Amino acid sequence: MSEPILQVAGLTGGYSPRRPVLHDVTFEVRAGEMVGLIGLNGAGKSTTIKHILGLMKPHQGQVKVDGVTLEDNAERYRSAFAYVPETPVLFDELTVEEHLRLTGMAYHVAEPAFGERQEQLLDEFQMRPKRGAFASHLSKGMKQKVMIMNALLSEPPLYMIDEPFLGLDPLGIRSLLERLVEVKKKGSAILMSSHILSTVEAYCDRFIVMHQGKVAAYGTLEEVCKTAGIETRGGALEDAFYKLVTEGRQ
Numbered sequence: 001m002s003e004p005i006l007q008v009a010g011l012t013g014g015y016s017p018r019r020p021v022l023h024d025v026t027f028e029v030r031a032g033e034m035v036g037l038i039g040l041n042g043a044g045k046s047t048t049i050k051h052i053l054g055l056m057k058p059h060q061g062q063v064k065v066d067g068v069t070l071e072d073n074a075e076r077y078r079s080a081f082a083y084v085p086e087t088p089v090l091f092d093e094l095t096v097e098e099h100l101r102l103t104g105m106a107y108h109v110a111e112p113a114f115g116e117r118q119e120q121l122l123d124e125f126q127m128r129p130k131r132g133a134f135a136s137h138l139s140k141g142m143k144q145k146v147m148i149m150n151a152l153l154s155e156p157p158l159y160m161i162d163e164p165f166l167g168l169d170p171l172g173i174r175s176l177l178e179r180l181v182e183v184k185k186k187g188s189a190i191l192m193s194s195h196i197l198s199t200v201e202a203y204c205d206r207f208i209v210m211h212q213g214k215v216a217a218y219g220t221l222e223e224v225c226k227t228a229g230i231e232t233r234g235g236a237l238e239d240a241f242y243k244l245v246t247e248g249r250q
């Protein structure tokens with residue numbers, strides 16, 4: 001079994017110490033695998049990601065990236081992942097190329113690798129005509145593409161991607177999925193949160209089903225189906241999910 005790149009162990013956390021949102025959340029993402037993080041609105045997916053990013057401190061438990069906690073070694077922890085948020089965050093007065101250059105410098109991607117990766121990404125995401133455009137002049141989906149290109153440029157051990165499919169056009173979605181399959185083969189770990197369960201099932205190796213701040217099921221499709229008490233078959237993730245998040249409801 002490959003080494004774990006992201007380890008979340010017994011994580012209890014949230015926005016106020018008296019009212020935790022996450023309860024004893026435990027999972028890991030290993031080198032060379034894509035793990036889907038799924039759950040209803042408010043289940044705790046973004047809060048989990050905020051804890052992993054180091055924006056929030058665990059009340060209990062710990063998060064390790066590349067074998068270290070943020071307290072152990074902040075530099076190593078932070079440089080081991082790239083994060084693509086649901087809503088793009090760019091500098092309005094920088095161009096597409098300038099964003100890529102900034103990322104290249106931050107992640108120490110030297111020439112000639114930088115130039116090669118940049119040109120390939122501009123082609124793959126149909127952004128060549130916009131290379132000199134300011135971020136503020138890009139469409140919503142184009143901004144999302146720039147965030148994705150920045151993440152792919154840095155080639156980190158861990159990718160964390162939050163709901164990437166909503167703003168992208170069909171070609172962009174295909175380019176992203178093809179690239180994720182490629183970086184996974186090269187040994188990166190990917191944590192992807194999405195509500196598009198058919199795509200999650202098709203591309204992810206394992207799944208974390210979050211419900212009300214807890215891990216309701218975790219593992220391969222077969223393991224998640226077993227926890228939900230249904231038979232495994234193609235397309236079963238949606239049924240397993242439905243069962244897990246409606247259990248106990250009338």
Ligand SMILES: Nc1ncnc2c1ncn2[C@@H]1O[C@H](COP(=O)(O)OP(=O)(O)OP(=O)(O)O)[C@@H](O)[C@H]1O
Nearest residue numbers: 015016021039040041042043044045046047048210
């Ligand atoms: N800034 C905040 N302050 C206080 N509570 C918050 C804050 N952000 C989220 N919450 C609460 O934390 C819980 C989990 O929310 P979270 O954003 O993690 O859900 P999510 O699974 O990412 O949902 P979605 O699919 O809608 O993005 C919810 O009850 C939500 O109301």
